[in-house]
Amino acid sequence: MDRWPTLRRVVLHAATVASPGLLVLLLLLVLGVIAPGVAALALAVVLLATAVLVWPYVLGVDSLQVAVDRLERHGDSPGPDTGPSESLRRVWDAVRRMHHEKEQGRRAVEQRLQAEEAILTALPDPLLLIDPARRVVRANAAAAELFGGSPVGRDLAAAIRHPAVLAAADAVLAGEASRAVDFAVSTPVARELVARIMRLEHAAGMPRDGVLEDVAALLSLHDVTAIKRAERMRADFVANASHELRTPLSTLVGFVETLQGPARDDEEARDRFLAIMHEQAHRMARLVEDLLSLSRIEQDEHTPPSGRVDLGEIVHAAVETMEMKARSRGSSIDLVATAGLPLVQADADQIAQVLQNLIDNAIKYGRRGTPVAITLQRSPRGTLAGGRPGIALAVADQGEGIPREHLSRLTERFYRVDPARSRAMGGTGLGLAIVKHIVARHRGRLDIASEPGQGSRFTIHLPVAEPPPSSN
Template sequence: MAQAHPYRVPLAVAVLSTPAALVLAVLVIAGALPAAHALGGMAVIVAGMTLLVVWHVTSVRAVTQYVERLRRNQDEARVPDPPAIRSPGLDPDLVSAIADSARERERRRAELRAAAERLQTVLAALPDPLLMLDARGRIAATNPAARQLFGDNLAGRTLPSVLRNPDLLSAVDAVLRDGEAGQNVEFNVHGSVERTFATRVEPLPSPGPDGSAAIVSLHDVTAIRRAERMRADFVANASHELRTPLSSLVGFVETLEGPARGDAEAMERFLPIMREQAERMSNLVEDLLSLSRIELDEHAVPETTAELGPLLGRVVEGLALKAQDKDMAIELSGADALPPVQGDSSQLTQVFQNLIDNALKYGRPGTSVAVRAETPDNGRAVGRHGQTRAVAVSVIDTGEGIPREHIPRLTERFYRVDKARSREMGGTGLGLAIVKHIVSRHRGRLEIASEEGRGSRFTVYLPRAEGAQTGRAAA
């Protein structure tokens, strides 16, 4: 604030009193007023003027100090009350106008601050990572999602030190350096798991207070791309699996219609093969439908209770003939003392049918398959909230085993260790995928352990029905 003139009051009094002094002087010179009276009058006038000027100057100073207080005011919620103005030389509306404009300014400031806070909250709540870049391409600000992905202390770092993708960097260059419009880039980030990001680089209309000139928003599309790839693979696999028996069938039909027409012996030989191929197609379609039905209600945990003991007994009985054909036996143990589990009987039947069928298929002739049911006390809990105690059923064979690298992929659809061999045995590679989806619907767990040359153990953990006790009484 400019300093007030030190002689402001005497100067103002002198200026204001000059006309009266001149009039009195003229009157004294004209002999109309005695000099003593004139001097007395002049003293009264100077005193009055001084009072008036001091009064006015005090009021002006009060207004000046008020404006200065407003300027310094940090407490935005409250605008100080204006001073009382008594000087007749100042319009009282002046100070109330100043106060009103200050209140209006504070209101706008509060609105702007609230809008900025809202924006901050929105950015913080966004699940997509955001990086604000300054004009030189350095990170000016980030949101929590970005910090979670790339770590803390991002501010001030260059973009390539965080994300080294050439397509992204050239999109940022195009926006920041060449002033081009927003750009879209999709790229993979290689970390412990590979992730795909659909990214938008957008210039800001004007630089932000933190210097940000462009925003980079990353949207994780890993799951979408994976689902797209899986869908494409699935269609390709399913068509391939259907085409193989179909082309064999068509081949036989053409032979029977052409060169082997009326050949009873060929017919006799071909018909069982044709039936087998047709059954294979039908099994495949059945498995595919079953899988899609299970997937449809995978989110809905079965509300019914299943008695695992009798269920396992029926499955083992149903496969006894197949075991016999291969000179194998199925030994069921622990099934008569099982508590009920929370589950869908027909789906659980499918699970154990598939597992025991595999054990017979990939087991060695002359050996037996053990189906062992237990109620482990210290096993990891399963169930809807991960707290329910489990019933464990293991299907153990002493067959060829599974090489370690294949184990994590066994439950993928159509995945087979030896495609040709499995197909030869009528397998489609959907059995374990069905098992996995049913077990996951039951909020259970599937564990696979195998040793090459020694055999495999497939263990299914299922949550006990709520309130179920271990023991014969509950079975």
């Protein structure tokens, strides 16, 4: 410790403490009560005695200051290195306790900020914090991914160019509590979003370039693409189902009215009309049955089947069932199956339904007199998820084929490449949707390949059944 500054402080403190006595001596000197020599000696004695008394306290205060500085810089300190008085020791204990409480509070704030940062970063929805000037001062990882980079430091318009969103942000910054806007973006992929902007009152500042800026509003973006698509699919489904039922029902009502009126006594017309009514009633029955079947399959889709099935037996049974229909169109069903294939994990009834739908389509849409080819073999390695081994069942026709732009939508409900031809052939528009959901329940895969003028090929891959548990 530097002694000279300490000595100066001792002298100054001694003079301050002894000032009343020094004033008394000066007054006695002026009044002539004491001689100058005696006054000087008395002055020196008073100063020396005061300095001796003050010296330990000054040293204690200096040592305390050093200890406090060390505590502030390093977070810990052994305390004053001289023997201060009990009062200074209590002061040091209070300082150390206050410093400890401050450090605990600082660490708690840091942990809370880190937790909030982790939550903000992990949120799947993009979030932006904007200041009163509409600049983005904070963005989470989801926002950076959506906009192809962090928009921090730029005007909101640089990230979102939709006029309605910008107008809503301006309105909230001007004083409104909140607003919500539906809008769409086309890059990097087409999405439908809902922007919710909420005003933040007295929000804590966020650092930008070392300067704290006020956060005025929170903008969150919610991706509703899947919800909107599901709503459209539901509306389309209801509309299509209503249309598919209304058409044959209107036909039935019309013929009933005709039979009750002009054709009441016309036996030939009555027989012809009854045949048409019978066909339309069967069409509605098939549609209702397919709707119920699809509903049941969707309910069980999350639960994979546990049965062990010989796919070859199911295929042979399906071929025998459909051979008569194939012969009626001058066609045949050719089956090529690899011998010794393992069992598959499947629901036998549902796989039979899949085969019936695929073979029925191949017969209806194949050219008259051309065969329907069915092949049964092992799936190529890596076809199924997780590298599971599988069995491939393919049904191919030699029909007109399907244009490429229709392939991705073939498994949608009521989707038809040629609606008039499909209805004329008795199709409900649900067959391939049923196939897709059954294959999904089996944790399998459906592949569709087609070339216009050459025909179509539908292949399902089903996972091989796990070996049965040992009886031991």
